[in-house]
Amino acid sequence: MGFLLALCLSITGMAQHIVTIRIQDAKTKESLPAATLSLSGQPTAQADSAGIVRLPGVGAGRYTLQAGHVGYRTSSMLIEVPVPGDSLTIELEPAADEMGEVVVSSTRSNGTLRNIPTRVEVINGEELEEKGNMKPGDIRMMLNETTGIQTQQVSATSANSSIRIQGLDGRYTQILKDGFPLYAGFSGGLGLLQTPPLDLKQVEIIKGASSTLYGGGAIAGLVNLISRTPTPDRELRFLVNGTSAGGLDINGYYGQQFSHAGLTLYASQNSSRAYAPGNTIFTAIPRTQRNVLEPKLFLDLGPRTKLIAGVSTTFENRMGGDILFLDGHSDSTHSYYERNKSSRVSTVFSFDHAFDSHSSVTFKNSFNSFDRVITIPGYSFDGSQGSTYSEATYHRRGDGSHWIVGLNLYTDAFREHPHASFPSRNYSQTTIGAFLQNSWKVNAWLQTEAGVRSDYVADYGWVILPRVTALFRLTPSLTSRLGGGLGYKTPTIFTEETERIQFQNVLPVSPDSNRLERSYGLNWDLTYRWRVSDDVNVSFNQLFFYTRIDRPLELRNYNPGLYHLVNVPGYIDSKGWETNVRVAYDDFKWYIGYTFTDAHLKEGPTILENPLTVRNRLNNILMYEVEDKLKIGFEAYYYGWQTLTDGTQGKPYWTFGLMGEKLWGHFSLFVNFENFTDTRQTRFDTIYTGTVTHPVFRDIYAPLDGFVVNGGIKIKV
Secondary structure (H helix, E strand, O other): OHHHHHHHHHHHHHOEEEEEEEEEEOOOOOEOOOOEEEEOOOOOEEOOOOOEEEEEEEEOEEEEEEEEOOOEOOEEEEEEEOOHHHEEEEEEOEOOOOOOOOEEOOOOOOEEOOOOOOOOEEEOHHHHHHHHHHOOOOOHHHHHOOOOEEEEEOOOOOOOEEEEEOOEOHHHEEEEEOOEEEEOHHHHOOOOOOOOOOOEEEEEEEEOOOHHHHOOOOOOEEEEEEEOOOOOOOEEEEEEEEEOOOEEEEEEEEEEEOOOEEEEEEEEEEEEOOEOOOOOOEOOEOEEEEEEEEEEEEEEEEOOEEEEEEEEEEEEEEEEEEHHHHOOOOOOOOOOEEEEEEEEEEEEEEEEEEOOOOEEEEEEEEEEEEEEEEEEOOEEEEEEEEEEEEEEEEEEEEOOEEEEEEEEEEEEEEEEOOOOOOOOOOEEEEEEEEEEEEEEEEEOOEEEEEEEEEEEEOOOEEEEEEEEEEEEEOOOOEEEEEEEEEEEEOOOOOOHHHHHOOOOOEOOOOOOOOOOEEEEEEEEEEEEEEEOOOOEEEEEEEEEEEEEEEOOEEEEEEEOOEEEEEEOOOEEEEEEEEEEEEEEEOOEEEEEEEEEEEEEEEEOOEEEEOOOOOOEEEEEEEEEEEOOOEEEEEEEEEEOOEEOOOOOEEOOEEEEEEEEEEEOOOEEEEEEEEOOOOOOHHHHOOOEEEOOOOEEEOOOOOOOOOOEEEEEEEEEO
16 A cells, blocks of 8 residues: 555656746736746746746646846745646736836847847837827827937928938838838838827837848838737726817727737727918828727747737828818919828738747748828829738747847839829839847856848849947946947838929839948947936936948939939948936936937038938936826927028927826826927928929928827726
């Protein structure tokens, strides 16, 4: 009998169990994705997007469990396996100093903001909510208030905009959503305006040449929009916002993770009436109607296999122009308008399988279909763009090292539906790429990230793109990053200059007459963090940057009435620095940012200042916040002189804003007084020449809408 009892105990001890552990914030009960967990005798594991770790093959017995996450105190405990119900929850307490402690994914290696060699700037969830109070319909303001970034309005009447990083044209910025390049070419002109912030968890920005990471286009940098993911606790959010300019935003978000499946659903309706402040003739805000629907499914196909699939649809009709025409008082004089009617359907698919705690594979695919018709009196530009992105990557993690190898295929095709006998601007581009990346913790004071990409661009040939960055820990409070790489951009007719003239009389690009734009860039920064006391934290960052683009694509008018995009025999170089200071004292946060940008086009002996580049810019933000009760913010922005495309200079100006939000348990009320000094370009400069019937619009370098008040309610269930 004793022998049988011992045998039974031996068999029980050898039984294998699957232990499921959820890691969450002790205060908010929100899941902590990318948290780390170690069980004595087991490899370190990382939590998934729902904050869950599943440990298969754990034998019965007593173990020491340790869980951690950046910005939180590490928690250790003894557990007995089997665990009742085979699952348990661990709550982590926030650390006293959370400045800069954020997990980022845009570098592909998934690290913390402080510990990755690549310089990444993050707009986190709290900042997104504050900026969402000011402009819930799109992300223009959120990006424009970041040092080194300028959202450039390219249409005076329809408000189409692009992102400029460090003084370079918007086509050199790559926009991603969850690592998928969905906004480029024809669809890029409206991308900023059609991306509301409510379903975003954070925004990650990498400045400088970054084409090695995701392919061509990231000469100036990249912006990666990171979506919210479902958690076991149901998340239901609503936002309703109205403006004094006649705007209305209704947004809703739902997310929840069930046992093996999760769901997120985002829907919004954004509208505005045509608005022209003061006695201006042309609209500062076009009449707009936009509907967005984005469902996404998250499946756990096993303890190591995950699948994500989603679709996004956007339908928009915007119309600007002469305010009398839009208000129904048209005549032979007041007849100018610009209409943009567009539709976008995109899909995303991601399959991830972990072989063990050290290696995994990921397969990704996206498809984007975009249709847009631009109409002005006597002219129409009508086209469709279809693009796809497919990628396969293999990750291998070791002690202090992380290898990533991958292949990707990118296709982009544009078809014009002509309404006149003009040469077709159709094109079809295919790019096949392979990349290799390594992150290495050399020692306690040095970490490196190096990679190389080889792309074959059909009709244009091979491109080799190396990239190297390094993080130096000079002292516990002082760090420095140094990095550089190469980039390229495939030519298309879609630039800021051609968008401004609705692509009228712009001849097609061709590999016979055009070539790839190629670049190299360098960044160097210093970061100092000083914990003055329990209530005072100071962070200082100084960045120096340089980017050079050889044989840039420029719009030229060689023949009367015809425009050519040509690679000029010269280069653009942009250099300068950014200074960022953050001070946190008790319930107050003060942020100061300064950007100096010196960008020129050099063509032989001719040196021209790069147009629409603000040479000196100053950001000031002061926030007072009583947690979960009250937020009050004051903003002041200065924009210095900038050269315009017609050779004149835009005047310097200030803008000021004031916002407030009162929070209760599950809802809050907010109000925002944007640009309350009513700074408008139409008050101190002209926006067009010619007549109101046949206007020729000048560059837009200052606000057009002036003082606008908005306010609304947010509900969280």
